[in-house]
Amino acid sequence: MSELTKIINDRLEKSVPPSARIPYIPLSFVKGKGALLYDCDGKEYIDFLASASSANIGHGNEEIAAAVNTQMLELAQYTSVYFPTQNMIKLAELLLEKAGRANYMASFTCTGSASIDGAIKYARGFTGRPRIISFSESYHGSSYGAISVSALTNNMTRKIGPLLPGCEKFTYPDCLRCRFNQKCETCNLDCLEQIKYAFEHYLPADEVAAFLIEPIAGDAGLIVPPKKYIKALRELCDEHEILLISDEINQGVGRTGKLFAMDHFDIDCDLYVLGKSLGGGLPLGAVVGRKDVMESLGSPAHAFTMSGNATCCAASLKMFEIMDRDDIFNQSTEKGEYLRKKFLELKDKYEVIGDVRGAGLNLGVDLVTDRESMNKNYEATAKISYYCMKNGLVLTFLGKSSMRVQPPIVITYEQLDKAIEIFTEALDKYVNNELPDSILDEMQGW
Ligand SMILES: Cc1ncc(COP(=O)(O)O)c(C=O)c1O
Known part of the structure; x- marks a missing residue:
């Protein structure tokens, strides 16, 4: 050193x-x-x-730095909760256009974790159900809500409980080290069967608001789930009217070559959560999701003073411009x-x-x-x-x-x-x- x-x-x-x-x-x-x-x-x-x-x-x-500098001098921020900035609206519209889904909306925060909290709120608000299912070794963030749905290390949860109630965890599909000792070629998706078993015996599906899953499990070791699992999970959601939330904070915004990494699996999710690279270097998080789901909560159930602030959105807008151009x-x-x-x-x-x-x-x-x-x-x-x-x-x-x-x-x-x-x-x-x-x-x- x-x-x-x-x-x-x-x-x-x-x-x-x-x-x-x-x-x-x-x-x-x-x-x-x-x-x-x-x-x-x-x-x-x-x-x-x-x-x-x-x-x-x-x-x-330099282009992002210049856009940020200009915005800082014009109006660094003015809380969009009361008086929306043009940049926030432009960015919401751009994300909806890029997401390519009809009838979606976008809401902003300043971190991935806070947007995960938002997704939990929207899912509970829309379904009226309390439980959220996430996966082993997942990391969804460090706010109380996001910690409650994470399962990566005891050091995150020790001494700080009780956490958010109703957060259940199941095994993430990891074919390299299958916890159910299956071989890829002959796999029956036992990892999904365990959830179905739980639904039948001790976890009523009609109490589950949403599954929250990363399309590629980042902090678990960049584990890619099999496509058939994700498709079957979507079907399970449809069967029980459960929402599917994709945590795109690590994997989104071009990291896998697409805005949403979940698009590699040819399914639609009800909510997508973005963060990290979204802000072009400044703190920005977002939930992009079905309009009916996001409109299920009234004002101001998910509003932060600095969220969608003009400067972070200026950086993000410039970043997307460069990403498209290049x-x-x-x-x-x-x-x-x-x-x-x-x-x-x-x-x-x-x-x-x-x-x-x-x-x-x-x-x-x-x-x-x-x-x-x-x-x-x-x-x-x-x-x-x-x-x-x-x-x-x-x-x-x-x-x-x-x-x-x-x-x-x-x-x-x-x-x-x-x-x-x-x-x-x-x-x-x-x-x-x-x-x-x-x-x-x-x-x-x-
Ligand atoms: C998949 C995933 N979700 C959520 C988060 C939390 O984002 P933030 O640290 O911006 O709150 C992270 C951060 O590492 C992440 O990798």
Whole structure:
């Protein structure tokens, strides 16, 4: 650790509580351009994290900065709850147009978590039913509502209960490590059967307002569910008049090559929740959903002083303009395919890579102890991630074994190649036992 990083870290420890951070290794970035980052010592990094998928458009975008500057000088914000700004209305209209669904509406907040809370409120309000079903290892945010529907780590829930009542969890469909010991080819969707069993025996379906699910389970390790599961879930919802909510906060806004990652599964959801990259670098969250559902709550059941504020919406509008002009969604698809091939080539060479999955520039590269058991290889994951970060590639991990590959979509092909070079070096070092165990004491993360 450099002297400056040490000082920053000491100051952090003294001024910001542990509850507000998930450190991997001590690093503090001061500048970014596109997919490049610079730390407090001026060292350059390729960003494979995109600020936790909140910088799909990349860093240091001058056009967005100019739009924000103009708006700040004209009218930084005036609460849209009382007097709506043009920008908020424009952004709502744009999202509805991009969503391509008739009779949808959009409401805004300043974070993904607050929009998850909104989705819960709308679902309960519309159906008059109390229960929300979400999934194992899901992360939906840190407000009380969002924590209540999350199931990632006890550290989030310990000591703060009671949480929101009526929040039920079932197993997320993970075909690599099926909890029901099924094989993909012969799978009967036992993971869905457990829900049907619950509906028959102890969880009345007519008390369930909504399922809340991520189209790709981000923080669980970028797990892609089988299409037949999502389709069957939609059918189950229809059968019991339960709403389906897609959490697109991590996966939306072009990350998988589409506005909504759920569109890969050819189904419609009743509500979509957006956040992170939606704000083009500023805090913004949204619920986009069926008009009848969203109109079920009266004024002001989901209103925040700063939500849909003029400056955040200006950044978002400019970002979408750039995304359209530069075909960023398509770039995500093409660069994602390019990168997937590179990782699959590495998989052919290195036994430790058990799986490469994802959609668009959004890949989970799973490291395993062996390909027979497909057990998670935390040691390899932590050591390789550490080596990459020390050598100019911000590559974190999730679910103890999944490399989180979510670069800004504007990353160049040269930068992708360079990143693969660093990752390959790390693999070689790991295979040759050159990465010491002491790394495991230093490395933290989820
Ligand atoms: C899938 C998902 N939902 C919700 C959230 C919460 O968003 P925010 O941190 O903006 O409140 C996150 C954040 O990591 C997320 O990944």
